[in-house]
Amino acid sequence: MTKTNNDSIYIPKAKEIIDNAIKKVKDEVDKIENDNRVAKHFFIADKEKKRIYHFADEVKTTLEGVVKPFPNIDKLKDVYKELLLNEIDLETLKKSLSHVAKTKFLINSLKNNYIQKIRTNLKAAPKLRTEFYGRVQSIVKKLDPSLSYILIASRTIRKAPSFKDYPTAVLVGIPNSGKSTFLNKITGSKVEIRDYAFTTKRLQVGLYEQRYEKYQVIDSPGLLVRDFSKLNIIEKQTIIALEKLAKAAIFLIDLTEDADKQKKLISKLLAKVNKEFIIIYTKKDMMLPREVDDFKASFKEIKPQKDFTLDLNHLSEKDIEEITEAITKLLKKQ
Numbered sequence: 001m002t003k004t005n006n007d008s009i010y011i012p013k014a015k016e017i018i019d020n021a022i023k024k025v026k027d028e029v030d031k032i033e034n035d036n037r038v039a040k041h042f043f044i045a046d047k048e049k050k051r052i053y054h055f056a057d058e059v060k061t062t063l064e065g066v067v068k069p070f071p072n073i074d075k076l077k078d079v080y081k082e083l084l085l086n087e088i089d090l091e092t093l094k095k096s097l098s099h100v101a102k103t104k105f106l107i108n109s110l111k112n113n114y115i116q117k118i119r120t121n122l123k124a125a126p127k128l129r130t131e132f133y134g135r136v137q138s139i140v141k142k143l144d145p146s147l148s149y150i151l152i153a154s155r156t157i158r159k160a161p162s163f164k165d166y167p168t169a170v171l172v173g174i175p176n177s178g179k180s181t182f183l184n185k186i187t188g189s190k191v192e193i194r195d196y197a198f199t200t201k202r203l204q205v206g207l208y209e210q211r212y213e214k215y216q217v218i219d220s221p222g223l224l225v226r227d228f229s230k231l232n233i234i235e236k237q238t239i240i241a242l243e244k245l246a247k248a249a250i251f252l253i254d255l256t257e258d259a260d261k262q263k264k265l266i267s268k269l270l271a272k273v274n275k276e277f278i279i280i281y282t283k284k285d286m287m288l289p290r291e292v293d294d295f296k297a298s299f300k301e302i303k304p305q306k307d308f309t310l311d312l313n314h315l316s317e318k319d320i321e322e323i324t325e326a327i328t329k330l331l332k333k334q
């Protein structure tokens with residue numbers, strides 16, 4: 001399982017593993033013909049041995065393909081490990097991987113066993129080979145729950161974007177506050193924007209460059225105000241990004257939504273992850289100037305390094321320059 005942009009990961013089910021092995025044997029062994037240089041029962045026994053070898057090897061190769069490419073969890077970068085642990089149980093994953101690995105060894109020793117049996121009883125070769133297939137099939141069948149779990153874990157890893165090591169700011173705000181719009185404007189990314197909540201279901205990465213240095217901005221799924229212990233898997237990704245990647249936070253505050261609720265969110269987050277931050281008040285165009293002033297007055301005890309009040313859909317070049325300048329200043333700070 002390598003990490004590419006392609007979301008398709010293939011991990012076979014037990015039945016496919018067996019069907020595939022049977023087909024491979026058919027293709028490679030069935031067509032071998034007796035050239036009449038050996039007695040018939042030798043020939044038949046030999047062919048059955050070949051079936052056993054091919055069958056076992058095919059299953060073994062498939063199982064290797066499941067286990068080998070899986071990254072060493074203990075060596076994963078912190079942020080990837082946390083994102084993985086957010087969605088899966090590490091013990092179950094480790095057990096599943098070792099279940100597959102053990103099955104591989106078990107099949108190998110069974111294979112040696114049956115080959116030996118055929119050597120001492122050539123006439124029983126067809127019966128022994130059928131018995132071998134049956135035993136392998138029932139061992140592999142038991143793998144299904146482990147294979148499903150490995151698939152879930154693989155998808156979780158694959159879903160994570162490729163984070164860069166550049167200085168990083170994480171965008172935080174309630175759903176629909178303009179995070180993705182902001183990311184696209186500042187970094188030229190093309191993250192999906194919709195006028196309904198929860199469009200962004202996972203972390204997104206954008207990059208911008210200033211004076212030949214690169215910076216990373218991460219768009220996160222919307223956070224609701226509630227107990228951090230009650231955050232769902234998607235919301236927890238934001239906390240992980242803040243803890244593991246962010247040098248600074250950028251809070252997007254929606255002027256058309258409840259001020260108190262958003263103030264609480266900021267305070268709670270800052271209490272949990274102590275970061276310097278910028279505030280971007282969004283949807284200025286939808287409010288009267290007096291309403292904007294009232295809203296901001298209620299935020300006066302929150303002290304950002306810098307704040308902006310904007311209509312994100314109509315940012316000027318100058319706005320963008322000023323905003324990136326402010327972000328860079330925070331990210332460059334020693």
Ligand SMILES: Nc1nc2c(ncn2[C@@H]2O[C@H](COP(=O)(O)OP(=O)(O)O)[C@@H](O)[C@H]2O)c(=O)[nH]1
Pocket residue numbers: 173174175176177178179180181182192193194195196197198199200222282283284285286310311312313
């Ligand atoms: N009028 C107006 N709409 C905005 C502004 N910022 C964002 N929006 C709209 O709000 C909706 C949600 O924006 P989005 O960036 O997807 O929010 P996210 O959920 O925080 O990522 C979209 O329809 C945006 O066009 C703004 O400053 N003014």
Ligand SMILES: [Mg+2]
Pocket residue numbers: 179180181192199200219
């Ligand atoms: Mg979004």
